[in-house]
Amino acid sequence: MKHTKKKRLLAIVLCMILVLSTGIAAFANENVGLQSVACQAATLERVIKNAEGEDVGTLIADIPEGTFLASSSDANIQMDVQADVGADGVLDRVQQQLEANGETGYTLNNYVMADVTFYVNGEKQIPQQPITFHVSGTSIDTENVMAFADDRQNTTTLMDADTDENGGLQFTAQTFGAETVVCGIFDVTEAEEEDENTEEKFAADPVTTGAKVEDETTTQKNDNVQAVANVEKTVSITENYGKLTANYSDTTADVGYVWYRSVNGATAERQIPTQYSSTTGTNLGKDISSDGKELYIALNGGALGYNGNKSVTYTVEAYSKSDLNEYGLPNDGAPVLATSSVYNVTGYYEVQNGSFETPSVTKYHQNTNNWQFSNENYKTLDGVWQTTGTHAAVDSRWSDPEGADIEIVTTLGPSLKRQDDGDRYNWHGDEIAADGNQFAELNCAAAGALYQDVLTTPGEVLNYQVAHRARGSNGRDNSPEEKDTMYVVAMSSNLAKNITTQGQVLDVVNHKENYPGAMVATYTDGDRSWTTHQGTYTVASNQYSTRFFFVAGSTASNDATVGNFIDNVKFTRDRLTPVAGTANVTVTKTITGLSAKAAETLAKQLQFKVGDVRTLSYNDMTWTYENGVYKGSTIVNIPQDKCGNINVKEEGTLDVSGYTRNTSIFVDSTVAGSGITSTNMNIAVGNSRSVEFKNNYSPNGGSGETVESKMFHEKYIKRNDNGTYDITLNASGTIGSDVKKAFVDIVLVVDTSGSMKGSNLTSTKNAINALVDAFDAKKETVDTKYKLVTFSSSAETKTDNWVDGKKLKKKAGELSADGGTNYDQGLSQAATAINSSSRENAKKIVIFLTDGKPTYYGTNPYGYGNETSKRTLEAAVRSASKISCERFYAVGIGLPGSINIYTHDDNPYWDHNSYWHQGTCPDGGTYSKGYDIYEQISGLDILNRLSGAVSASTKRAINYSDPSDLTEEFTSIAGDILTLACSEVTITDTLSEYVDTTANTKIKVNIARKNANNYTDVAGNGREFTLTDGSLIGGEVYEGSDKIATVSYDKDSKTATLKFENDYTFKKDYYYYLSITNVVPNQTAFDKYQNDGYTNQGDDYTDASLNGYSAVGNGTSSKQVGFYSNSQATISYKWKDSNVTENYRKPVVQVEQINVNKNWVGISDPKDTVLVQLIDKSGNPVSGRILELLPGKNYSGSFTVEESDNYGGIRELKLDDTGTINYNGHRYSMIAPDGTTTISGTTYTVTYSTSGNSYTITNTKNTQKIKILKTRHAEGTSDIYLKGAEFTLLDNNGNQVTIGTNTNGTYISGEDGLVLEGDITYGTYILTEVKAPSGYTKLADPITVTVNDDGITVSENTNVKIEKQNNTYIITVANNLLYELPHTGGPGIFLYMIGGMLLMGAAAWILYKNKCREVLKR
Secondary structure: OOOHHHHHHHHHHHHHOOOOOHHHHHHHOOOOOOEEEEEOOOOOOOOOOOOOOOOOEEEEEEEEEOOOOOOOOHHHHHEEEOOOOOHHHHHHHHHHHHHHOOOEEEEEEEEEEEEEEEEOOOOEEEOOOEEEEEEEEOOOOOOOEEEEEEEOOOOOEEEOOEEEOOOEEEEEEEEOOOOOEEEEEEEEEEOOOOOOOOOOOOOOOOEEEEOOOOOOOOOOOOOOOOOOOOOOOOEEEEEOOOEEEEEEEEOOOOEOOOEEEEEOOOOOOOOOOOEEEOOOOOOEEEOEOOOOOOEEHHHHHEEEEEEOOOOOEEEEEEEEEEEOOOOOOOOOOOOOOEEOOEEEEEEOOOOOOOOOOOOOHHOOOOOOOEEEEEEHHHHOOOOOOOOOOOOOOOOOOOEEOOOEEEEEEOOOOOOOOEEEEEEOOOOOOOOOOOOOEEEEEEEEOOOEEEEEEEEEEOOOOEEEEEEEEEOOOOOOOOOOOOEEEEEEEEEEEHHHHHOOOOHHHHHHHHHHHHOOOEEEEEEEEOOOOOOEEEEEEEOOOOEEEEEEEEEEOOOOOOOOOOOOEEEEEEEEOOOHHHHHHHHHHEEEEEEEOHHHHHHHHHHHHHEEEEEOEEEEEEOOOOOEOOOOEEEEEEEEEHHHOOEEEEEEEEEEEOOOOOEEEEEEEEEOOOOEEEEOEEEEEEEOOOEEEEEEEEEEEEEEOOOOOOOOOEEEEEEEEEEEOOOOEEEEEEEEEEOOOEEEEEEEEEEEEEEOOOOHHHEEEEEEHHHHHHHHHHOOOOOOOEEEEEEEEEEOEEEEEOOOOEEEEHHHHHHHHHHOOOOOHHHHHHHHHHHHHOOOOHHHHHOEEEEEEEOOOOOOOOOEEEEEOOOEEHHHHHHHHHOOOOOOOOOOEEEEOOOOEEEEEOOOOOOOOOOOHHHHHOOOOOOOOOOOOOOEEEEEOOOHHOOOOOOOOOOEEEEEEEOOOOOOHHHHHHHHHHHHHOOOEEEEEEEEEEOOEEEOOOOEEEEEEEEEEEEOOOOOOOOOOOEEEEEEOEEEEEEEEEEEEEEEEEEEEEEEEEEEEEOOOOOOOOOOOEEEEEEEEHHHHHHHHHHHHHHHHOOEEOOOOOEEEEOOOOOOOOOOOOOOEEEOOOOEEEEEEEOEEEEEEEEEEEEEEEEEEEEEEEEOOOOOOOOOOEEEEEOOOOOEEEEEEEEEEOOHHOOOOEEOOOOHOOOEEEEEEEOOOOOOEEOEEEEEEOOOEEEEEEEEEEEEEEEEEOOOOOOEEEEOOOOOEEEEEEEEOOOOOOEEOOOOEEEEEEOOOEEOOOOOOOOOOOOOOOOOOOOEEEEOOOEEEEEEEEEEEOOOOOOOOOEEEEEEEOOOEEOOOOEEEEEEEEEEEEEEEEEEEEOOOOOOOOOHHHHHHHHHHHHHHHHHHHHHHHHHHHHOOO
C-alpha cells in the first residue's frame, strides 16, 4: 500500500510538470493567442516623394483580408512610404532582370519608386498574401509600363502593370521577402544602336538620375511625359491649346530653350525660329518665341494631318542663356542643363471625319437608319466630334445605353422617307448624303452643337464649309418647304473650354461681343435638298487652337429633338474648291477705328452686290471683332452661266458723323483703288477670287475728305538707372511714320532729245540723284517708288515695274540724248505709268523735264522735227489731260522766251495761191515772210498749258536758264512732297494708372532740326519747367524770340499738353518734342504685377535712341511686356478744312522684383507663414512693404519695386510685444543677421544671403524631436512596453536636462513605455537608467546621445535601437528579464512540449499499472 501511494504521488507530480510546461510554452510563444486573428481588408494611401522631397505620385495599397495577423481583426495597419535613396543599384538590377527576361531591345526610361514597410499596431510585419498597388499622378508612359519589387538583397521581381479604372497604374506584388521592399513602376523605350555619323546629339550626360537621355536620333515612345521623377533639375513641356511651353525647374536660372521635332518617326531635327507670312502676305510672326520658351505647333508645321504628318513629337533642351547665340541656337560645346521627355502632338491641322463616315452605323447596328452615340463611345470609335447636347439613353433600339448624344444617319439602312408606321425622317427626294453615305443631325435627343478643334496661327484666315438641310415635320411631297436654322461659331479653344452646354453656346451666338475673336454665322435652309455654305474666319491674336461649333437653332418641327442635318464639313487654309461647274468669290468687309457697337450699326446698313448672282446683307456674313477691327466675310458661289466679268459693289451709307473715312478696295489682296465702292473682276469656272472693302475711320471734323498723309510722330521711353522713366513725344511736318509709312509713287518724264546732250543731261542726272537722296533720307517714314519715261522722237518707259531709288539712279545714269522732242508720247506713257500706281493711299507725283519745244507727236511721229506745229502742241496737251495725280511739276531748262506755233504740219510755210497776198491763212494762221504762224508763246507758257490740262491738286511750271539749278529744284520738290502743311497742332499725353510723377519730374520741350542723320537744337526760351504742387500752368515756349506754343501739366488728370499757336505751321525738317521726366511705376503697378503679371505689350519702336531724338525698336519697351505708360496720347491738327486726331504708340514700363526664398536647415517644412520686411539702404523698414512666405508656395515670394538697387535688402520678422512694426493687429520686430527666432516651439538661427536681386533667408534648426520608449528585451521575442523605468538626462556639463513638460530632469516610463518626448537642443547628452522595472535588469552602462544637424545618434548598445519616423527620432531602450524563458519559435518550446507529453504518458502508465495491481490484489 505504501508503495502504491508513492507511485500515485509521482504521477501527480508528473501531471503538474506537464501543466507547468504547457503554460510556459504558451507564455513563451507570444504570437499564440495574441496574433492568431486575421486582420480585416484595408486600403491605405501615401504620397510618393523623391530624394529631394518632391511629390512624384500617390501609392494606394489594396490589402486583402488575412494579409496580416493581430490580436483582433480591427488592428491598426499602417503603410510607411519613404523616398528611396539607393536608386542606382535597384535600377541596375531592374535592367538586368529585364534583359534576363528576354527583353533585350528595351531600356528603362522613367521611373517612380519608394521603400514600402507595413506596421500592425506599431510593429513591422511582413504581408502573408499578395497586395495590389495603385500608382497615380506620375508622368510614366502607360503604354510601355512595368512594375518591380526589390528586397535590396539582389532579388528583383518584375510584374505587369495595367491601367486601373481611375486612369492610374496597378500591379500586384507577391508575398514580401523582407520587412521593407523597394516597389516601383517604370516605362521603357526601344534601344537603338548608336549612330556614329550623327553630328548633333542630345546632351551626353543626363542631368538627373530620373531619366536616361536619348541622343537626337532615338525614336522615343512615351506619351506627353511632363517631367521625370527623382530629378534635381528638369525641363518639361506643357501644352495650352496649340502652344507648347518649356518650363525649367529652377525658376531662378536665366535659361533659353532649343526645340527638336520628329515627324513620322524620323530623326529629330533642331528647330530654328522662322518668320512666316500667309499666302496673302499677312505677317504671322515666328513659330518660336524670341526667348525660345514657347513653340506654336501649327505655325511650326507640327500639327497632325499637315503635309502628311501622321505622328509628331517634340523635345526641348534647356541651356544657360549666355550659351545661346543671337539666333537662339547653342554655341559649340555649350552644356545642356536638362532635356525634356518626348511630347506627342494630338491636335490636327484640319477637321477630321467631316463627312461623318466614321463609325459606320451599319457596321455596328443592323436594321436601322440611324444611331445615337454617347459622346464617349463616339470618340472611342474614332468619330472625333463631340457635342454639347448630351442626353440620357432614349431607346435601346437606336441609342447607346451610356447616352443619346450624337445622332448619325445612314442612307444604307431602311428608307428615310415618311412611312405609314411612323414619320421616320420625313425625307424629300433622293435619299443621299451631301458626301458619302452618312450625315449628322444636330437635334439629337436634345438640341446640341457638334464641335471640333483645329490647331491654328493668329492672323491666318481659315475657310470653312458645311452642307445643311432641314428635317421637315410633314414629309409629304405636296407639303410646303420647311426650314431649319443653324449657326456656325468659331472661337478660341481656350475660351471655349468651359462652354459645355447648349445654353452657353447660344450665349456666344447672341452676345459674341462678350467673346473676343468669336465669329457667328447664321444659315437657314429648306428640307428639299442639301445647301453648301462656305465662309472665312480670321484667327484672333494669341489663338493657337480654334474650336468650330455647329449649333442647332430653330426647327420647323418646333421639337428640340428633330432638325438640322449637316454633312461635308471642311476647314482649310487655302481657298475652298468651288462646287463643280462654279466659281467662288470671297467677300470681306473690314471696319477699323470704330467701337464694336458703332461698327455693327454701320455694317447692318450695308449690302454687297455680287453681279446679279446675290446681294449680301449683314446676316449673310460671319462677323468678328478684335483689337479694334470689325470684320465680316462670306463665300459666294458663282454659277457657270454667271462667270466672266462681274461687278462687286458695296451699297449703303458709309459716312459716320464725327469721323473722317478712308475707303479702299482690295482684289485678291491687291489694292484695286481708293475712295471707290465697286470693282470689276473676271472670274472663270473653277476659280476662287476675293474682294475686300476696307473703311478706316479717324475722329475729326467729319468732312469725309481723306487726309493727305499721316503726320510723322513718335512716342518713346527711356529707363533711368534709378528705375524712373523719361517719356517723350515728338512730331514733325514730315509725312508718314515708321509704323505706317507714307507711300509716294513718282513718274519722271525726261527729255532725251539731241539738245539734251552735254551739260543739260548731266545736270538732269544730278537732279534725279538729288531727288532720290532726298527721299532716301526719309526712308524710315516714306516708301518711295519710281518709274522713268524718256522721250525724244518717240517715247519709252525705261522701267516696266515700279523701282526703288537705287535702280532709278542706275537707269538714269544710262541715259543718252538724240532725236527730236515728242511731248505727246512722253506724256501719254507718263499717264499710263502713273495710272499703274496701285498702292493704297500712295501720293502720285509726275515730274516733266524738257529743254526744248515739242517737235513731234504720235507713235509714228508727225511734225517738223525742229519746229512746233499747232497739232504737235495740241497732241501734247491732250496727252497731259490723261494724267491724274496729286502733284504735277513741269520743269524746263533754257526754254526760249518766244516760240512760233505753226499752223500746218507738213511745212512751216504754205502756198495759198491767190490768198497769200492777203496776209492771213484760211486755217487761222498769220502769213509772215512765207510762214503760216498760228501763235507765238514762250516755253514757260507751253509748260503752264500742259499743267493746266493735268488733273492734280498741286501744279507748278518753272523754267531755269541754268541747268545746274535743277538739283535745288528737285530737292525742293521732294521737300514739298514730304512736308504736311498743317496748323493748330496740339500734343497731349495722359499718364496711365500704373505710373506717377515724382518730386524730380520736369516737363521739357525741345525743337531740333534734322540734317542728314544729325539733329541740331533750335534756340529759344521755355525748354524746361518744374512742377509746382504737382502741376504746371501756362509755360510759354519760344522759337528764337517768337512764342510758338504753351505747355501745361494737370496733376488731377495726369495730362501734359503742348499747344502750338493757331497760326504756327510746322517747318520742314523741324522736329518738336514734349517730355515728362522721372515718372515712376506706382503701387498699382506693383500690386497688378504680383497678382496678374504684366498685362500689356509695348508697341514697336517705343524706345529712345542713344541721342534721345528719335525712337528705336530695341530696349525695355518695344515689343516687350510691361504696363502702358500712358492711357492715351494724341496729336491733333488741322489740315485744309479737316480736324485730324492721331494716336501715338504706347510704350510700357517695367518693374523689378526682389525675390525672396526661405531655406530650412534641420527641418523640411514647419508649415508656418513667415513674414519678411523690405528695408531701405539705411536698414530701416519700408512702410507697408511686408511679404508673406507661405508653406504652400515653397516659402518663395517677391517684392515688386521700381528699382531693386534703391533698397537695402530684407529682414525676417518675429512676434514682439515691444516691436515697432504693426501687421494685421500684431507687433513685430526685425531679426538681425545671426539672430534667433522660435517657430512652433522650435528655435532657429536666422542668416541672410544675396545674389543679384535674389535674397535667401536660412533658418537653421537648433533642435531635433526626440522620443524615448522603454521595452523589455528577450531574444527572439517582440518588444513589450514597460512601466516604471527611471532615467536621468544630463548634458555634456553634467547639468540635468528637462524636455517637454518635465521639470526635474528625472523621467519615469508610463504604461505606454514613454520615457520622454519633445525637442532637444543640439549637443551631447548622457542618458542613464537609475531604476529598472520590477523583474528586469538595469542597464549596465549609460547611453550617449548626440544631437546635431544630421539628426540624433546613440552610443552602441545591444539594448538600444533608434529609428526616425515623421521627423521624430525614436530611441527604444530595452531591459533584460531577470531570468529567461524559452525563446519564441526556438527549439526549447518543442522540447518542453515533447517532455510534457512523455511525462503525461508516464504518469498515465503508472496510474494504469497501480490500478491493475489493486484489482489483482482484490
